[in-house]
Amino acid sequence: MPYLTSAVLGAALCCFAFLGLRARGRTGSLDDYVTARNSQTGTSLGLSFVASGMGAWILFAPPEIGAFIGPVALAGYALGSALPLVVLGLYGPVIRRALPEGRSIAEFAEACYGRGVRRWVTLVSVAYMGCFLAAELTAIGAITALLSDVPPGWVIIGVTLTTLLYTVRGGLRASLATDRWQAWLLLTLLMAVVGVTLAYLPALPEPSALPSVPAFSALSVALTLVIAVTAANLFHQGYWQRVWAARDDRSLGQGAWLGGVVTVIVIMLIGSLGMLAAASGVGLGEPPMPFFALLNRAPAWIGVVALVLAVTLVASSVDTLQSGIASLLSSRRAEAGASIARARWITVALMVPVVAIALQGLSVLRLFLIADLLCAATVVPVLLGLWSRMTPLAAVAGGLAGLLGAIAPGWVAYGGPVAGVVAASFPDSVPTLGPFLGALLASTGMSLLIALLGWRQRMTQ
Structure with missing residues (x-):
């Protein structure tokens, strides 16, 4: 056989x-x-x-x-x-x-x-x-x-x-x-x-x-x-x-x-x-x-x-x-x-x-989840690139905010940034909503905020 x-x-x-x-x-x-x-x-x-x-x-x-x-x-x-x-x-x-x-x-x-x-x-x-x-x-x-x-x-x-x-x-x-x-x-x-x-x-x-x-x-x-x-x-x-x-x-x-x-x-x-x-x-x-x-x-x-x-x-x-x-x-x-x-x-x-x-x-599931989280923290700032009001600063700030948003739920839940990082690394290899939702919302919000502030500043000059 x-x-x-x-x-x-x-x-x-x-x-x-x-x-x-x-x-x-x-x-x-x-x-x-x-x-x-x-x-x-x-x-x-x-x-x-x-x-x-x-x-x-x-x-x-x-x-x-x-x-x-x-x-x-x-x-x-x-x-x-x-x-x-x-x-x-x-x-x-x-x-x-x-x-x-x-x-x-x-x-x-x-x-x-x-x-x-x-x-x-x-x-x-x-x-x-x-x-x-x-x-x-x-x-x-x-x-x-x-x-x-x-x-x-x-x-x-x-x-x-x-x-x-x-x-x-x-x-x-x-x-x-x-x-x-x-x-x-x-x-x-x-x-x-x-x-x-x-x-x-x-x-x-x-x-x-x-x-x-x-x-x-x-x-x-x-x-x-x-x-x-x-x-x-x-x-x-x-x-x-x-x-x-x-x-x-x-x-x-x-x-x-x-x-x-x-x-x-x-x-x-x-x-x-x-x-x-x-x-x-x-x-x-x-x-x-x-x-x-x-x-x-x-x-x-x-x-x-x-x-x-x-x-x-x-x-x-x-x-x-x-x-x-x-x-x-x-x-x-x-x-x-x-x-x-x-x-x-x-x-x-x-x-x-x-x-x-x-x-x-x-098992590479944990690595897979971490890579997914990096993508979730970066994807919206990248896709907003064709919006005329977006700037490199808004994209970079959005990506960094996405990373902070990923660790924020664990930080709040367990009382410290180290605990937040550990939670965002999925130690049990189980996908949880907090890090992904935090990464997505923080990156989107920060990108839009910086882009709109920059646009308003240019309009007033």
């Missing part, structure tokens, strides 16, 4: 590499390498958003939220995952007109505020995407150990090398080409796995009940997830690349809405399995993994299908993150070939510590 599973996974990775290596753009063109500018239709973008935004996390987080918190929090998670696409669909055309030759969120920040803010935005974005990469590779290692006898390290390294092979060579076009096939494959495999799992679902006891979480707590978790996931994904450079890859504004809007709707449906579907697992009374495991608890009751062959699904999910998100990091680290100031080579080597180098962390099998 390990040899058959290894062969199936190897065949899937070889197919992804073949598709990616075929999709090279204009040789030597830095712009084509990092943006594939004005080349993608609405359908192509929608499929790409689905494939690049969904990773192995959908097999863990939505079922667990559904099982233990219920449909309200699950809906918040689904909304938070889709909302960044809606924001880019609505706001993206404005960005394209304001920055027609743009390539990244960092360049957008520089055009609005200068190079200092660009460096900060680049740091936040790379930190977030590095955590995302580590989480995805850690997840595929854990899933491999659960569903097969194949050594997890083989799969982690195999996915990393395969995706690097075609993204380093072909850039964004390679990622987009594989995304189209990966989106259809993961949706097909997901339907197959869900269908078989439901067929072997044990009879629900009478009466079966949804998780008994107070409505206020469920709403609090839902709001936390909306803020955290939306803010973090707006620093996902892979999404920003697709703003300029769209053929036109209409294609961008169509792709964003298509990706958002499919994302909501998939997360609600897979999360509902968690609720069914909890209601059926099956053992959810320790740590609890409702989706895989249901798989244990299905035929053994469905485990191989689920593993191929997980590899597809991870590969589709990892190649997007790799391409996004290369885009952030490339430079217009250097010769195109030299800049591409620099971006390639830095991306490869960055994957070394990411793989090292993934091979340890550690």
Whole structure:
């Protein structure tokens, strides 16, 4: 069985590499390498958003939220995952007109505020995407150990090398080409796995009940997830690349809405399995993994299908993150070939510590939450950049206020700034509303206040 599973996974990775290596753009063109500018239709973008935004996390987080918190929090998670696409669909055309030759969120920040803010935005974005990469590779290692006898390290390294092979060579076009096939494959495999799992679902006891979480707590978790996931994904450079890859504004809007709707449906579907697992009374495991608890009751062959699904999910998100990091680290100031080579080597180098962390099998959820919080403290000042009254001072002050707002709830609750910092670092690896809401409100309020005061001062001079 390990040899058959290894062969199936190897065949899937070889197919992804073949598709990616075929999709090279204009040789030597830095712009084509990092943006594939004005080349993608609405359908192509929608499929790409689905494939690049969904990773192995959908097999863990939505079922667990559904099982233990219920449909309200699950809906918040689904909304938070889709909302960044809606924001880019609505706001993206404005960005394209304001920055027609743009390539990244960092360049957008520089055009609005200068190079200092660009460096900060680049740091936040790379930190977030590095955590995302580590989480995805850690997840595929854990899933491999659960569903097969194949050594997890083989799969982690195999996915990393395969995706690097075609993204380093072909850039964004390679990622987009594989995304189209990966989106259809993961949706097909997901339907197959869900269908078989439901067929072997044990009879629900009478009466079966949804998780008994107070409505206020469920709403609090839902709001936390909306803020955290939306803010973090707006620093996902892979999404920003697709703003300029769209053929036109209409294609961008169509792709964003298509990706958002499919994302909501998939997360609600897979999360509902968690609720069914909890209601059926099956053992959810320790740590609890409702989706895989249901798989244990299905035929053994469905485990191989689920593993191929997980590899597809991870590969589709990892190649997007790799391409996004290369885009952030490339430079217009250097010769195109030299800049591409620099971006390639830095991306490869960055994957070394990411793989090292993934091979340890550690939980990166706490790091993920901290990166999400940094994004929440920075996202509104960055997106306000196209407002004529915003200034670099307002953006920087907003970002700093967001960081203070993140620690303020813990500071007030536990009586000291150190306690506030500890609370904002999520020591129990549990997302809480206070730091995220504080970061968002403080950064928004301070940015608006400084911008309006500066505008009023200019008007009176």
